[in-house]
Structures are given as C-alpha cells and as structure tokens.
Amino acid sequence: MSEPLPTIGYISHIVADALRDPTSGINTTQLRAEPNGGVSEALVFRSDALAKLAEKDAEIDKLQEAIKTARMAIEAGSLMRAAYVLDEALKGPEA
Incomplete structure (x- = not known):
C-alpha cells in the first residue's frame, strides 16, 4: 500500500x-x-501528486504487460506460465 x-x-x-x-x-x-x-x-503539493501519479502509471503499465504476456501464454497452451506471470505481477513491489 x-x-x-x-x-x-x-x-x-x-x-x-x-x-x-x-x-x-x-x-x-x-x-x-x-x-x-x-x-x-x-x-x-502539485509536484508530489504528479510524482504519485507517475508511480501509479508505471504500475499500470507493468500490469498491462503482465496481462499481455499471460494471454500469449494461454494462447500457446501454457496455463501454468500464465498463472505464474499473473501471480508475480499481482504481488506488487512490496513482495
């Protein structure tokens, strides 16, 4: 959090x-x-808010990339790879 x-x-x-x-x-x-x-x-402060928004944007980009990778793994028939990719992405930076 x-x-x-x-x-x-x-x-x-x-x-x-x-x-x-x-x-x-x-x-x-x-x-x-x-x-x-x-x-x-x-x-x-506006600068603090913009920095926080940039962090959130980076996190969203990372999650979107994980979803893309998981979809490609599912299409390739690798459900376990998709599950692993999503699990790692959802752990977040605190893990």
Missing part, C-alpha cells in the same frame, strides 16, 4: 472554487492549518 501524500493545508470547497476565479478576491491566505469539520479538503 502506498503512503499518503503530505498535507500542506486545508481548504473549503467554496474557497477552492473561488480561487479558480481571478475576479473573486479570494487568495491563498484563506488556507487553514487544521481541517474544518466536513467542509474542508486536504491540499498537497
């Missing part, structure tokens, strides 16, 4: 929408250091 991204602050949905509108008069000073009940969402 991957670790969560570090939280840098919290923001309400209303403020988040207003930040997208340059005419709203809302700025980043509206961010909170603590969550505000059920009305705020955690913020993370």
Whole structure:
C-alpha cells in the first residue's frame, strides 16, 4: 500500500472554487492549518501528486504487460506460465 501524500493545508470547497476565479478576491491566505469539520479538503503539493501519479502509471503499465504476456501464454497452451506471470505481477513491489 502506498503512503499518503503530505498535507500542506486545508481548504473549503467554496474557497477552492473561488480561487479558480481571478475576479473573486479570494487568495491563498484563506488556507487553514487544521481541517474544518466536513467542509474542508486536504491540499498537497502539485509536484508530489504528479510524482504519485507517475508511480501509479508505471504500475499500470507493468500490469498491462503482465496481462499481455499471460494471454500469449494461454494462447500457446501454457496455463501454468500464465498463472505464474499473473501471480508475480499481482504481488506488487512490496513482495
């Protein structure tokens, strides 16, 4: 299981929408250091989020390649090879 991204602050949905509108008069000073009940969402650095997405994309590519290899093994009549390939792929990087 991957670790969560570090939280840098919290923001309400209303403020988040207003930040997208340059005419709203809302700025980043509206961010909170603590969550505000059920009305705020955690913020993370964009670079951290993009790095996490790149990790997930690499994992998806690896699994798609394993599926392709398993399908080819099944077509060749090697069910055990297909099972082995899928088993290894599903163990993930933590194994």
